[in-house]
Amino acid sequence: MRPASVFASTAAKFKSKIQVKVDGETVDAKSILMLWCISNHLTRGKSFTIIAEGIDAAEAVDSLLEMVAFRFGEE
Template identity: 50%
Template sequence: MISKDIIVMNNSGIHARPASLFVSTASKFKSNIMVSKGTSKGNAKSMLNILSLGITKDSNITISADGDDAAEAVDTLIKLVESKFGEE
């Protein structure tokens, strides 16, 4: 299991467009990928799960993955969040 924490910095957090980008990126990997915010946890490959976490600007989230490509999956998703989903 690989996991990393990151703070979401884009002004509108993870709303529909970035969530869609996040889910489509996560879905390219074979690993099971989860996103946690506080005590809530959701499947990174599920749009509904990601949106239901209510991730806003300055939210601290944890991206974790388990599987053959777990390290690559976590690194790729961390870079996506760091890029502010291309919104800024």
């Protein structure tokens, strides 16, 4: 699976509203299409923010950050 697909499917497992913000643009982290739309901003080494609101927000952010840290399991 490609990183956007892995990210979106992982985010979709949580009940919280989850968004990704990069270069002033904020998108729904559960939408592969929206993540794809900002993918040109998400180059290696670029900073971005994961925003989560809801009952399992902390768990969602931790899970997504861990996945990013391990490069989506690609290496």
